[in-house]
Amino acid sequence: MYREALREAIDEEMARNDLVFIIGEGIAERGGSYKVTEGLLDKYGSLRVRDTPIAEAGMIGVGVGAAIAGARPIVEILYVDFAMLGMDMIVNQAAKFRLMTGGDGRVPFVMRTQGGTGGGVAAQHSQSLEALFYHIPGLKVVMPSTPADAKGLLKYAMRQDDPVMFLEHKHLYMTKGMVPDGEHIIEFGKGDIKRSGTDVTLIAWSNMIPRSLEAAAELAEQGISVEVIDPRTLVPLDREMILQSVSKTKRAVIVQEANRRGGIASDIASIIQEEAFWDLDAPVEIVAGLDIPVPFNLTLEAASVPQKPDIVAAVKRCIHQDNYSAAAE
Amino acid sequence: MYREALREAIDEEMARNDLVFIIGEGIAERGGSYKVTEGLLDKYGSLRVRDTPIAEAGMIGVGVGAAIAGARPIVEILYVDFAMLGMDMIVNQAAKFRLMTGGDGRVPFVMRTQGGTGGGVAAQHSQSLEALFYHIPGLKVVMPSTPADAKGLLKYAMRQDDPVMFLEHKHLYMTKGMVPDGEHIIEFGKGDIKRSGTDVTLIAWSNMIPRSLEAAAELAEQGISVEVIDPRTLVPLDREMILQSVSKTKRAVIVQEANRRGGIASDIASIIQEEAFWDLDAPVEIVAGLDIPVPFNLTLEAASVPQKPDIVAAVKRCIHQDNYSAAAE
Amino acid sequence: MAKKSSASNAYSREFLEKIFRTAHKIRVFETEGIKLYRQGLIRGYFHPYLGQEGIATGVCAALSEGDYIASTHRGHGHCIAWGADVKKMVAELLQKDTGYCKGYGGSMHIADISVGNLGANGIVGAGTPLGVGAALANQIRGSDAVTVTFSTDGATNNGTFLESLNLAAIWNLNYVLVVENNQYAVSTPIEESTREPDLYKRGLGIGVESHQVDGNDPLAVYEIMRQAVETCRKGKGPVLIEAKTFRHMGHHVNDPGKYMPEDRLTYYKQRDPVDRARKALKDMSDISDGEIDAIEAEIAAEFEAAVEFSKNSGEVSIEDFRAFAADY
Amino acid sequence: MAKKSSASNAYSREFLEKIFRTAHKIRVFETEGIKLYRQGLIRGYFHPYLGQEGIATGVCAALSEGDYIASTHRGHGHCIAWGADVKKMVAELLQKDTGYCKGYGGSMHIADISVGNLGANGIVGAGTPLGVGAALANQIRGSDAVTVTFSTDGATNNGTFLESLNLAAIWNLNYVLVVENNQYAVSTPIEESTREPDLYKRGLGIGVESHQVDGNDPLAVYEIMRQAVETCRKGKGPVLIEAKTFRHMGHHVNDPGKYMPEDRLTYYKQRDPVDRARKALKDMSDISDGEIDAIEAEIAAEFEAAVEFSKNSGEVSIEDFRAFAADY
Ligand SMILES: Cc1ncc(C[n+]2csc(CCOP(=O)(O)OP(=O)(O)O)c2C)c(N)n1
Numbered sequence A, B: 001m002y003r004e005a006l007r008e009a010i011d012e013e014m015a016r017n018d019l020v021f022i023i024g025e026g027i028a029e030r031g032g033s034y035k036v037t038e039g040l041l042d043k044y045g046s047l048r049v050r051d052t053p054i055a056e057a058g059m060i061g062v063g064v065g066a067a068i069a070g071a072r073p074i075v076e077i078l079y080v081d082f083a084m085l086g087m088d089m090i091v092n093q094a095a096k097f098r099l100m101t102g103g104d105g106r107v108p109f110v111m112r113t114q115g116g117t118g119g120g121v122a123a124q125h126s127q128s129l130e131a132l133f134y135h136i137p138g139l140k141v142v143m144p145s146t147p148a149d150a151k152g153l154l155k156y157a158m159r160q161d162d163p164v165m166f167l168e169h170k171h172l173y174m175t176k177g178m179v180p181d182g183e184h185i186i187e188f189g190k191g192d193i194k195r196s197g198t199d200v201t202l203i204a205w206s207n208m209i210p211r212s213l214e215a216a217a218e219l220a221e222q223g224i225s226v227e228v229i230d231p232r233t234l235v236p237l238d239r240e241m242i243l244q245s246v247s248k249t250k251r252a253v254i255v256q257e258a259n260r261r262g263g264i265a266s267d268i269a270s271i272i273q274e275e276a277f278w279d280l281d282a283p284v285e286i287v288a289g290l291d292i293p294v295p296f297n298l299t300l301e302a303a304s305v306p307q308k309p310d311i312v313a314a315v316k317r318c319i320h321q322d323n324y325s326a327a328a329e
Numbered sequence C, D: 001m002a003k004k005s006s007a008s009n010a011y012s013r014e015f016l017e018k019i020f021r022t023a024h025k026i027r028v029f030e031t032e033g034i035k036l037y038r039q040g041l042i043r044g045y046f047h048p049y050l051g052q053e054g055i056a057t058g059v060c061a062a063l064s065e066g067d068y069i070a071s072t073h074r075g076h077g078h079c080i081a082w083g084a085d086v087k088k089m090v091a092e093l094l095q096k097d098t099g100y101c102k103g104y105g106g107s108m109h110i111a112d113i114s115v116g117n118l119g120a121n122g123i124v125g126a127g128t129p130l131g132v133g134a135a136l137a138n139q140i141r142g143s144d145a146v147t148v149t150f151s152t153d154g155a156t157n158n159g160t161f162l163e164s165l166n167l168a169a170i171w172n173l174n175y176v177l178v179v180e181n182n183q184y185a186v187s188t189p190i191e192e193s194t195r196e197p198d199l200y201k202r203g204l205g206i207g208v209e210s211h212q213v214d215g216n217d218p219l220a221v222y223e224i225m226r227q228a229v230e231t232c233r234k235g236k237g238p239v240l241i242e243a244k245t246f247r248h249m250g251h252h253v254n255d256p257g258k259y260m261p262e263d264r265l266t267y268y269k270q271r272d273p274v275d276r277a278r279k280a281l282k283d284m285s286d287i288s289d290g291e292i293d294a295i296e297a298e299i300a301a302e303f304e305a306a307v308e309f310s311k312n313s314g315e316v317s318i319e320d321f322r323a324f325a326a327d328y
C-alpha cells in the first residue's frame, strides 16, 4: 500500500543515515493521521521521531534551519492547506538559500504532506496547491501516484540536496500496488508511461492517474488509444517524455485536480504548444477543477474536480477537434 | 505620478466612506516607504491610518476579519515577498469565506503591496508573485502599469466586495502620466490597448508595459506593428480583448517579469492556444524571468528578467516562426 | 480580580434557566449529532464540544446583541450559545441547501455574519486574527461592541496568537480571547507542547490583562467574562481568559481518545458543566424537577424537528453551484 | 542570576584585546562601508550596526568553534564578530564574485555555512526558526554546539518568535535567542508596537529562562551569554537574552533617522560600546596607548586592503549565472 511504501522509504532512510529525522503533528506515538509513520517512534526513538505543537510556520522553519545545518529533516504537514502558514519559510528561505549563498548553501529539506479532495473535508482541507510550489524556483515538486513511485521518489528525495515538496494524496494512502524489492530509488525528472497508446497523449499526476487510467480503459473499448504519462515529479519535469509522446500522437490532454486558472496544466500546455506547435493536430485540452474553493457537499465536491466522464469527453473533444474546427472554418 | 495617483484614490475613498481605513508598517507618520500614504494621517487621523508592528500574518488577518465584519480595510505590505507570511489568511480565509458561507459572507479586503526587481534589493525583496494569487479562486489580482490605471483600479477595488491583491511595482512609483479629472474609476476585467498594431499581439502588465512599449516602438521602426495589450486586472482577465486581438494578428507574445515556470504567461498562453488554435500562425511566445531567485548583483539582476532586447527578439521569432518552421519541416 | 461577589442570589431564574438551556442544548446537539454521524448522515469532520459546554455558555451569556464571535473547528457549541437556529445547523451538517452555508461549508465553517458570527474555522488559530479584525472594524465605526474569539490550547503555540493579540493590545480593542484549554491537541497532551501549561501567562508577557478560570463552571466563566466585557467597554481591552476544561471523548467522532488518562477524564466528568448548570438552576431558583424535565423535552423536540426539517430539505443544485463558480 | 562575579581582574589582556578588536572592527567596517555606499559603490540595502557593536562582540566572545549563529538584515556586525573575512564581506557588498555569496546575495544575505554562520536575512524574524533548526540538527547529531540567533525588537511581535522559541523550549535545545532591542523598527518606536517594552518577559510566558542586559556593555553581554551557554550545555536551554541598545543613526544608510529623540541618542552615545571596550582594555590590562593605536591602524589597513581586493576582483559572469539558473 501507498502508505506502507512511504513508511518503508522513511524507515530505510532512517536506518541508513542517522541525520534523517521526522517531525510533525501526532506522527510519533499516534503514527500520523494517515498512519505513514506508525512504528517509527519505537524503532528510532523520540530524538528522531517527534511530535510538534500546531505551529506549521515554526515546524517548517526549523526543518529548513536543520537542513541548512546539515541534517536531513522530513517535516510532515497534515494537509497541504496548512503549508500556507509556512509559505515564507518555503518561498523566501528554503527555495532561495542556495542562490543567496552563491551556491554553497544547500537545503536538503523534505516537506511531506497531502492534498486533494476526499470525503467532505471542505474548502480548507481539500486543496491541490502544487502550482504554488511549482512556480517558485528552487523547489522540487513530487507527486507520486503509486506505491512504487511513492517509495522510490521519497527515498531519492531524502538523499538529494534541494528542498522537496513531497505531495501525497489523501485518496491514495490505501492504494495497493507492487513495490520492487531491494533498494528501489527513482530519480527526479523521469516520467513514467502508465499506459502506452497512439492516439492521444494524456498527462496527469497523483490521484488523477488512476482516474485517467480508468478513462483510458473506457476509451480503449471505443477504439481510442490513449497514452497516459505520469511525470511523477513536476519539478523537474520530464519534458522530453511528454514532447516525444506528443510528436507521436499529435494530441495532448492534461488532467489536474487543482482548479484550472494558473495551474500546472496551463504551464505544461504552454510548453507543448511552444515546443510542438507544428506537430499538434488540435489544441491541448485541459481538464481541471473549477475555479472555486472545494465545497463541503459531496455531490458538489465531486462536481468541482475532474471525474472520469470529464476526462473521456476531453479526449474525444481533442480527437475530433480538427475535423470539427476545420469544418467550422 | 503613480504614487500620487494611488494616494488620491485612497484619499478620495476615505473621504467618501468612513469605513475605509489603512494599516501598514510606517505608513502613518512616515507616509510609507514609497510615500503613497503621505498626508493621510493628518487628514484622517490615527484611528483610520495606523502603523503596525512587523506582523504580516497578523495585519493581513485582522484586515480580513475587519472586512468580514463590514469595514473596508487596505493593508499595505511593504514587499509582496512578505505577503508569504500571511498566505494562510489570504488563501484559506479571504479567498474562501464567500464559498464557505454559501455566498453570504463577503470580504471587501484590499492588500496593497509592491513587487519586482529594482536596485539590487536581492532575492527576498524582488519577487513578482502574482501567479500565486492568480491560482487561488476568490482573489482578484490587479497590476496597474500607469498612474491613471492605478487610480481608477484602486478606487474600484475599494468599492467592490471581494479580496483584492493590488500589486504595484517598485519601479513605477515615480512614473508620470495623465490622470483623468473627476471621478475616475476603472472596472475590473477590462483590458486596455496601450498601443494598437496589426502584426503581433503583445500581452504584458505592470512594469513590463513601459518596457514592451519601448520594444514596440523599436519594432515599428523596423516595420513590425505590435499591438500591446495590458489586461490591468489578471483576475478577472479580459479574455475577449486578448482573443480578439489574436484573431486579428494571428500571433501572440506574452511578457512577464516573473520567472517562466508556472507563471501567468503560461496560463494566458494555454487559453490562447485553446481558444484560438486555428487562428495562430505561430506558437505563443513567452518572455519571462529566469527560473532562479533574483540575484543581488545589478548586472545579473537585469539578466534575470526580460529586457527590451529580449522582447524585441521574441516578437521577431514569433513573426518568422512559421516560415522558419515550415522550412524546417 | 473579581470586582463583585457573585453571590448565588444574584442570578435570576430566567438567567439560570438560560444558562442551563444553552448548556443542555449543546449537549443534546452533540450527542444526537454523533448518532447521525454514525448513521452515515453526516460526513467530513465532526469535533464534539462535549465536556466544554460551560465555556460557550458562560461567555455568550455575558455578551449582547451587536457583539461578535469567532470560533474554532470545534464550533457547534459556540454557535448554539450564540443563539443559532438548530435547524439550519443540522441542515448544514446534512449538506442541505437550507443549511447555514447552503451545504457548501459544513461543520467547520458554519457562520452567520448577519448576527456577528464570524464562523467556525478549519485552520487552528485563524479565529484570533479574524476576531481582532472584527474588533478593529467596530472601533473604526465607533461601536462599543465586543468581539470574542473562542480559541484553543493548541492555537496558543501558533504565531497568530502573538501577532493578533499584540495588535489588539496596542490598539486597545474591545476584544476577548477565550482560550479553551482542554489540555489536548488531538492526541498530544499540553505538557508536550509547552513548558508553561498555564496559558494565560502568555498574555501577561505582552501586557494583556489575563485570567484563568474553571471552564467547567458556567457561572464562573460568566463572571469573569462579564468583567472582561466591562474592561473592554471602558476602553481597556483586550482581555485574555484561559478556561481549563477537558473533552468527554476523542478529538473527533472517530477518535476513541484512548490516550486520555482515565483519572483526569473522571475528574472532569465529575465536574460536568451541564450538570453544574442544572444544579445551579435547581439550587438557586424555585424551578421544579418537572419544569426542568419540560425544558429537556422541549430541547429534544427542537433537535428532532431540526433533523426532520433537514431530511425534508432539498438537495443542493449542481447548476447553482456551477453558476456560483463562474462568478467566483 | 549572575553565578560568578565578573571582577575586572578576571579578564586576560588577550581577551580584552579581542573584545576591543571586534567591536572596533565592526565600527570601522560600518563607518567606511557607509562611505563606499555614498560613493555609489554599494547598492541595495545597507543597515548599519553602529551603536550595537557591544552585542555581537559580547555574544560571540562566549561562543566556540562548532557553534552556530543566525543573523538579521542588520548583520555585518554579527559576521565580523563571528570572525568573517572582511575581504569577502566587502567583495560581496561590491557585487563581486569573490564575495561570500559570489555577489548573488549582498548585504542582507551574507552567510558562511562552512563555519556555522547561517547568514543574514532579509525577512525580519526568519533567523529564529532557522537558528532553532540548527540547534535541532546539533541535538540530532549528538553535538553540544550552541546556536545563537541574533534577533530584533521588531521580530518579537512576529509569530516566528513564539513558534520557534516554544519548539526550542519543549525540546530543550542548546539555543540562545539574543533580542537586540534598539527600540525602533525603522521609524516606529517600540512603545507603539507593544504594551510591554521589556521584551524578555515574552520568554517567561512560555517557560524560557530569560534575561535583560545592557547591550552597550560588551562585557556584561559576554557574562550573561557565558551563563546562557552553560545553561544550554547542561541541557537546560534555551535561553532568551534581551540586550537593550540604540542605533547611532537611521534605519539604513539613506534614513536620516530624524524621528530618533536627541536625548536618547545622546544617552546611548555616551555609553558607546566601542568606547567601553577600549576603556575596559585600557583599565583592566597593561596595554599602552601606542599599542591601542597600532591595533586601530591594523584594522584600518585590513579594511583598506579589503576594498582594494574587492575593486580588483573580477566581475560576475552572466554565463555562469545562466548555467547556475539552468541547474536551479
Ligand atoms: C493550522 C492547522 N494545523 C493543524 C490542523 C489539524 N488539526 C485540527 S484540530 C487539531 C488539534 C487542535 O487542538 P486544539 O487547538 O487544542 O483544539 P481542540 O481540538 O483541543 O479543541 C489539529 C492539529 C488544523 N486544522 N489547522
Ligand SMILES: Cc1ncc(C[n+]2csc(CCOP(=O)(O)OP(=O)(O)O)c2C)c(N)n1
Binding pocket: B025, B054, B056, B078, B082, B085, D072, D073, D074, D122, D123, D124, D125, D152, D153, D154, D155, D182, D183, D184, D185, D186, D251
Ligand atoms: C517580514 C518583514 N517585514 C518587513 C520588513 C521590512 N523591514 C526591514 S527592517 C525593518 C525594521 C526592523 O526593525 P527591527 O526588527 O527592530 O530591527 P532593527 O532594524 O531595529 O535592527 C522592516 C520593517 C522585512 N524585511 N521583513
Ligand SMILES: [Mg+2]
Binding pocket: C152, C153, C154, C180, C181, C182, C183, C184, C185, C186
Ligand atoms: Mg485542545
Ligand SMILES: [Mg+2]
Binding pocket: D152, D153, D154, D180, D181, D182, D183, D184, D185, D186
Ligand atoms: Mg529594532
